[in-house]
Amino acid sequence: MESVRAILLASCRDQRGVVAGLSQFIYENNGNITDADQHRDPEADIFCTRLEWELDGFRLPRERIATEFSSTAKKLGLTWSLHFTDQRPKLSIWVSKQDHCLLDLLGRQRSGDLRADIGLIVSNHPDLGAIAEQFHVPFVHLPITGTNKAEQEKKALELLKQHQIELVVLAKYMQVLSPDFLKAFPQVINIHHSFLPAFPGASPYHQAFSRGVKIIGATAHYVTQDLDEGPIIEQDVGRVSHRDNIKALVRKGKDLEKIVLARAVYQHVEHRVLVYGNKTVVFD
Template sequence: MAVDTATLLVSCPDQQGLVAKIANFIYANGGNIIHADHHTDLEAGLFLSRIEWQLQGFNLPRHLINEAFGAIASPLQAKWKLHFSDTVPKVAIWVSKQDHCLYDLLWRIKSKELKAEVGLIISNHPDLDPIAQQFNIEYHHLPITKENKKEQELKQLELLKNAEIDLVILAKYMQVLSSDFIKEFPAVINIHHSFLPAFIGAKPYHQAYSRGVKIIGATAHYVTQDLDAGPIIEQDVVRISHRDTVQDLIRKGKDLERIVLARGVRLHLQNRVLVYGNRTVVFG
């Protein structure tokens, strides 16, 4: 039987004794550490850590853990986030007309491969509403034009707030989110059909074909105010040859997009990603 756990993600200026201080906080309160991973970015002078422990037998009640750890973390100038394994994040999936990533995510969530609840699906097109009906999920069609973009984003933010959404997944949502939206709701993961930073923007497979590349890739990344330039969570590639057409590249790319997006979302949901600057540490 699985035992509930707590996980701390910590980043702070590097200094001696950090592992001992964090571990001792857990040990002193009766916790049993089951996973611990640490990384030091020497160039940035940063210490980054993920530590997970069993809550069974832990002396501190959940609502006091954050405050108690703060007494240790604050003098270290640390930033930290606390997560509990029995918390099921609520996600919103955003799509346009392509359904391959949407279907993949929904099946993985339905089969419990991804630990999440889909609160709603948002799209700028009505095409994928039947899929939402198939899975009994709310579907909101909000067309986007240059003239109504700001107004529609306010509606999107209201929907996210009302549904208590923790994470937005852009599963081939072919629209650029505004800086104002990202400021209000920064927890957004996108799948880009290219091995970033190459071939940003639209039609990367056409760009890759024109360039005569021998591999194509896909990238799951957090969305920032800069187009296709957010912190990268997961990437992968597949080989192609001179015999492959643009349509071959698109077909192979779709397979890759499904896998890379699922991996990126899984790593996020398992609290294995720590962002610093425009980089990530992904703990195994």
């Protein structure tokens, strides 16, 4: 079995000695670094890093690492988070009627390619309940009308707490989350069927077709109160031609959506995404 490792994600003002300080903390506690990556953004004056090290032989018990590291973090002015590879994040997938992204994520999780637990599926329509039953995942139907959105979001927040959900994945959930919801639960990833910032909002394939585009795309991003403008995690594109009608664009777009969303969720649960401002660093 693979040994358990600690993962540190950290950022700070770009300065001398950050790598040395972090490495020294791990070395002094008999740690063996197995993976290290870093990025420097001189325009933003920020330094970002991801460090992974083995816990076998590490002098500090895992429950004391964060406390002992805090003085080093304070000295360097770090914004940081600590994770462990044997901890599986718990996800909730939110859907409407389209099933392609849901089936893809469920399949990847079942096969072991996605190291996370899917604890809850939420939908504003009942259509995909049979898929949830097939995969033995609790399914909750919360219909949204013009007058009950706040009430249903309140119920959803209670469900997320009850099921100990750490991340919501909007897998073609065709509703806009309210600022109040996002304030209470900010860890949300969305898939947008467009290569943002091109063609935001509704009907992007129709917009793309009317422009005669030669490529279409998909974008996975963290959700913020600014619609379709959250930090981008993953994007990809595919070629189209003058022979493709809107139906063909949608078919090709669905393939992109599945791949891009799966990559983004994978990077998040593997603790490879660091957000600063409205940007992300993705440590592949």
